[in-house]
Amino acid sequence: QRYYKMANRSYLDFAETMGFIPKAEPIVFQLYCEPMQRFRLAARGHGRVLPPEAERSRIDTYMDPLPFWYT
Structure with a gap:
């Protein structure tokens, strides 16, 4: 077990x-996370609802749909 x-x-x-x-x-x-990819695409300007301009670069950088390590 x-x-x-x-x-x-x-x-x-x-x-x-x-x-x-x-x-x-x-x-x-589930390795690939579809909701995180939707956040990332919204930060890039796709979709009806967009995040605030001040947060877009952070969302685009860290909301990767595949797991990764960063320092």
Whole structure:
């Protein structure tokens, strides 16, 4: 039960009986985040609702739809 908890049948059954998850189904990780891309596109001027001008560069820089590390 220690490894690959997102797909380990034994762990998923245990987690369901303990109430950690609603169903004993494999957990799918979503790497690409569509809502963050919509924020980024809004900062670039697309769409009906646009963020304030002062925040656009920050949103465009940090709202990357793929995970990344920055310092």
